Amino acid sequence: MxxxxxxxxxxxxxxxxxxxxxxxxxxxxxxxxxxxxxxxxxxxxxxxxxxxxxxxxxxxxxxxxxxxIGKETGMPRYRAENSGFLLKNAGVKARPLIACAVVKNLKLDYNAIKQIIQLQEKLCENFGLKRKEAALGIYDFDKIKWPITYTEAKPDAIKFVPLDMQEALTPREILQRHEKGRQYSNLLADEREYPIIIDSAKQVLSMPPIINSDYTGKVTEKTKNVFVEVTGFSWRFILPVLNIMVSALAERQGKIYSVRVAGKNKIITPNFMPKATKLNIEYCNRIIGTRLAAKEICKLLEKARFSTKLLGNSIEVSYLPYRQDIMDERDIIEDVAIAYGYGNLKPEEAKIPTIGKASEFIAARNKLTELLLGLNMQEIATFTLTNKETLLKKMNLPEIEVVEVGNPVSATYSCIRDSLIPSILDFLSQNTKKEFPQRVFEVGECYDIKEQKTKNRICIAVTYKDANFTEAKQVIDYIAKALSFECNIHEITDSRFIDGRAGSIKINNKSSGILGEISPKVLNAFRIEMPVAMLEIDLDIFS
Amino acid sequence: MNDKEGIASSLSPIERKILPFLECKNVEEIVEKAKTDKTTVLRALEFLSNKKIVELSCKKQKNVVLGSNGVLYTKDGLPERKLLNIFSEETSFSLEEAGKESSLSENEFKAALGALKKKALVNVENGRIALQGTKENVSRKMPEEVFLEQLPIEVESLTAEQKYCHEHLKNRRDIVRIEEQKAISFQLTALGKSIAKEPLNSTFVEQLTPEMLQKGTWKGKKFRRYDIISRVPRIYGGRRQPCYEFLQNVREKLVAMGFEEMNGSIIENEFWNYDALFQPQFHAAREWSSTYYIKNKLKPEQIDKKILARVKQQHEASWQYSWKIENALKYILRPQGTVLSARQLAKARIPGKYFAIARCYRPDVVDASHLSEFNQAEGIIVQENLTLRNLFYILELFAGEIANAKEIKFVPHYFPFTEPSVELHAKHPKFGWIELGGAGIFRREVVKPLLGKDITVLAWGLGIDRLAMFNLNINDIRQLFSQDIDWLRGVK
The missing domain is CATH 3.30.56.10 (Phenylalanyl-tRNA Synthetase; Chain B, domain 1)
Known part of the structure; x- marks a missing residue:
């Protein structure tokens, strides 16, 4: 936001x-x-x-x-006066489209200028996707010789003084040396010629979408009249940006003149032709849950800066193009509700006959949790995001495929775990100076890349000076008996565990987990100085 | 049991063990003479104090203790010792060689050189360091080394030489520091003195054994009296993780309200997370800065062709661009629980009420108010003719049942997939108005392509981690995933 x-x-x-x-x-x-x-x-x-x-x-x-507050209701009355201002689009491969406007009779104080600059920045960054889809330039009209040309120039062909600098630079130098040039150079990365706006006195106004010239492209408290242009690829971005800026200046009592673009694209802007849509009165009341009369709805819409016309069962709603967000009746209904006041809408119960139900594995999870708490085990919470170092290297595992994030913010959180064992060892490694014995467990999510599936697993660790395989096996036996499933252990070799002290767990004849004493090599890597026995089971078998 | 005999009969083995040494000056001395550890001595002293045998007094005192470098140096040697050690074969080095040989950091090297110069053990001339002292001088322990070994020492009882060493060391990085510690001192009471004088009767029975019961040998024996007031060693029971416990409580409340739980994968594709929720493919939310992308090549999901066609058609009609399936099939880490609602909506029963408590991910730098992964509670209610007022009713219910909020308000807001949209705010006794969650009625552009028809779908989401923080009275979100077993064992 x-x-x-x-x-x-x-x-x-x-x-x-x-x-x-x-x-x-x-x-x-x-x-x-x-x-x-x-x-x-x-x-x-x-x-x-x-x-x-x-x-x-x-x-x-x-x-x-x-x-x-009722000070000024209905659609604002912005008007663009026809004028002879002409901009010729000579063809610009890097940013093919341009639309413009002129606003005169402005009285700009410090606050007004701050708002213009801020709006320009927010429109281009947020709405215009970091200037890619829309870049807006604003200039001192009185320093420009009409008509203007939107054209392209070779990287070293011209020179002008960019905003906030004293010396004249070529476009290539601007991309290398000006702060904005460096920031947005990616937008012109593969271009052989760069966009240029130039007036009939051959002054360069700007190099869209990078920077204005220091002479014409600076708006100060002395500026009375401005020229505005927006460049990009699609009218869907360009026109709202131009319209919103000009509508804002209109609120400051600016007088608006249209500019005709000729050449490669032809358009006369800004356009304040109202758009209209129909609002069904019954539907509006049905969505909000009200019984407002048509007249009341009209009044609310007028407060929300719409103009209205009653047409039997529906209302014709008109609005200016700065409301580029309106796509559906619902967008208008929301404005009716907001104008009515959310605080005035009394909550009303709807009878919805449904039966509540938790996920299937939750029952098993709750049962297991109860059993483990009864064994004096502490439940813990760890992150599913981890890293290769913890998942593989510390675990004494070969380089196998794990799910990696393409754009990690930190190396610590760059992979999704495939097992809870590393997470819990990491937890134990942070508690080596605390009281033992430590018996901990967690039910958490892992991602199985072979099956391409998220799995809920339970993992248990026991650590103190006498922690061993027996205790891990006692726990699984206890669980199996309490939940009455058949459980068999088969010896396996696994580099994470001490050889001869590791087993796979088969539950109801399905391979479902692993248990054993963690290898000292692994414990060393985690800087754990107590033996650790662990077991991990898939909760899938319970659902 | 004020009589001497009664008291004597209640002395535990550890009390008996230290009783002969109560003339000692301090706890450390008892530890040494009684050949036991400090915890035992302190426990025994506490027992004895309860029995009025000794009088304990606790005073705060300032002690000179080892800093983190100090701990290291007492093990590996002070930098000046390390520097001196290089002179075992040769007696002169260039400054650069000396630095390398001694493998000291630049700061340590400077400090070491200064210290040795002051002691006239080395001499620096023309960029070379030469050994000055005799072999004997060099190998003798420096006063600073002796001092570090003696720590901790109370500031007030520092001898002149110790003071001198302290002055020297305190300006160097974290070798020593001053710590306020509680010091326990003790004194035998009159009662204590008379008990200490008498030989101890050690014929009391300490532990009743099965054998004694079988043979009846307990008869006529006296059991040692326990000090039942004194503290006992702590034990830890099995505890639930507080955040998970909170989430489970929320789950139970939602189930009780008639919601059915939804499940899904932590790795999702963009289709269900964005396209199905009417976010165009050029939307800023789909950029790298707000979603984690998966690097691996995973098999694309086979999505129902009818739904694909309807979503494509809706996007192209509303947003006027060419919708591409390739962009929809990319895998991401689930950034919001709403993706589960989208999936559910495509197969929802009507009427239906669904919820999920989902682990979600955002590429945020982890700090006191952000995590890379967090929990969200989300859900939808599907039924004909639901209204904004019905949604407010549900939100009011949540605020009361789940957040225990007394005063709430509904604030207009924006979500890309709902219209109208609302934010639920509640008054917190300490923090004022806070945001509990967001909600709205799913746009028709979301519902129609997924369900094939237009039905009202109320959608809601709650900032469940924040609620858990309020519930647990913590200010740092990282604490929800606390890795400190002591906190987990002791939390209220």
Missing amino acids: PTIEISKKDLCILTGKNFSSEQLAEMLHYAKTTIESADADTLKLEAGDANRPDLWSVEGIARTLKGQ
């Missing part, structure tokens, strides 16, 4: 209402946002809706709150 910072004062000005801190904490739920921390005027918010990028800036939050 994205986290954003806003100024409380800025929010109050944009909403036109002075909220107390308590009011605000409640009101922000309407924008699916929670306050993580507050420091003087700065609020750190967690944006709870990963699919509502329009709520990732103070302007979008203000738009929502204005509706909920």
Whole structure:
């Protein structure tokens, strides 16, 4: 979930209402946002809706709150004025599509600029998948000579001063030396020519999706008019990003002008044509569990910034394209419920005749646990994630296939175990200075790579100065008798155990486990200085 | 039993053992003279104190004790000793050679050289170290070495020479440190003195034996009186692991509420975890940073062709991209319990209530609030015409039954597979409003492809590990998987 910072004062000005801190904490739920921390005027918010990028800036939050307090309801009235601004797409292999807008008459203060930069960053990182699907650039309109060209340049063909630097660099140098260049160079890795936006005075505006130029691409408190562009591969990402940014600027009283793109792609943006969908009144009430009249639903929708028109059994609901999340009636129904207030919805019991049942192996597990607790054994919990060193090397096993994670965060947790024995030895190795005897057990999951199956196993360890095979065998005999299954032991050779003191366990004639005294080589590897006898059984046999 | 004889008859073997040595100055001296161990002496002293034979007093004192390097050095020798040892054959080395020969770290080498120079045992000139002292001087124990062997010593009773050594060593890394320890001192009481003077009658019976019972030899014998007040050695019973016990309690409550348990593999494919739950293949959640991917080549699952076709169709219609089965068949470590709900939904009975308590995985760096693997409780309720208010009822029930919460609220939230969605918050007496779990009504885009028709499915998940932490009153999530047997044996 994205986290954003806003100024409380800025929010109050944009909403036109002075909220107390308590009011605000409640009101922000309407924008699916929670306050993580507050420091003087700065609020750190967690944006709870990963699919509502329009709520990732103070302007979008203000738009929502204005509706909920009744200050401004219905669909916002954003309009894009036609203009002669033209951008020519000359064909860019690395990022083929571009869409643009111009916003004028802005009064940008410190907070406004902070929000623009933050929204740009969140849109490109989170929604635009780390700039791959959408990269947004914003420029000082008054420094640009129209028309503009979106084209490509060879790595060493041109030079310009990128944002936050003093010297002119070639595109190749930017990818190598600029912080953003290094961060996003993978997006242009295999390209022979790089995307460039250039105006008719041959000034380079930017090198999408990497960096703007320092001259045109810097927005300050002196900036009155801006040019915005978004590049990428698919309109599904590009258009919402452009629309959400421009809609945010519109909340700051910016005047919006459309820009025509010609050449390799043709489009006039931004587009504020409302989208419309039908909401069935009965279905809406059925999902929420209410009996709201059509008019009431309309009123709630207007508060949620929709425009409505009653059509008999249904309501025609209109909204602006910044609501790119709406796919189904349900998305609108949720907004009705939120506007009604989750707190006003009284919980209601539904009669659902079902019979509860735990997994089959749970009964066996509970029985075994009871028996082992009766033998004074301590139940423990270990991780299923471990590593090759513990699974194989310390266990004196050859290099056999174990399930490995392709992207481990640490080497300690890089494999899924195939047995509980290493986990429990690891546990014992951390308790060598504690009181003995130690008798421990765990029921846990392992992955059997041969059968490609997760298995529940029980593993028991006994360790103290006289721990031996006999005790392990006594335990399995005791369990077998209590659960009345037939159990046979066959001698085996296994490098994890002392030769001549290891056996496989057959339960009801099916190979189901292993027991024995752990080899001193293994104990040494775990730095355990007490003999250990163990047994491990599959719980599958009980289900 | 205040009389002398009564008391004398209640003395246990260990008390008798140390009684003759109570004139000693301290516990250590008794240990040595009575040839026993410190625990035994302390236990015996406690018994004797209960019987008013000795008076115990416990005072805090500051002791000089060995630090972690000190422990090492008393075993392997101080760095200055190691440096001196290189002069067995030759009497002069370059600084570099000396460093190598003595195999000391740079810091140790510096400290050792300084110490030896001060003692005039070596001399450094033109980058070479030369031995100065006589063989005899060199082989004699240095005062510091003697001092380390004598530790622990009470700070106040340090002799002048010991003080000098302490001053020298305390500035070097963790050789010695000062520790506040409880020191037990004891003094015979008047009663004690008179008992100690008399010869001990040792004809008391210590342990009743089967033989004595068979032969009747116990008759007319006196049994030694036990001090039944004093402490006895601890024993440990079999205990459940507290987190697992909590999870089992949750399981039992859910079963009692009519939920049937679902089971699945810890290794899953993306299809059931993402595609079936309507998360498009380009979704950020499917990136490496939020899911563990399996490196091995595993056999792909044979998924029902009808379901595959319906999921593909739904994704392409809603998200407008070309859905590819190859991306769906990749194996991952189960990142959420909801994958079990998706699998169950495809074969669910209607009406049906299902739950799972599942081990899940996320590539997080392990710290006090994150684990790489954790437990989640999840479930679904499948029936025609269920409502958001019905879901709230279930959540309210969970909050009361499972989390024991008195005050709750429902907060709008987002999950990719539910609409509407809600988060359940509860008021905790100490931490204020906390999040208990998330829930919602499965989107039609999830239900229709899996079930073949549109039915309301309420889905819920509870942050069960956090609930376990509140229940056990712990702040560090790692403690749920505590590897400390003492904690497990003693936890409330």
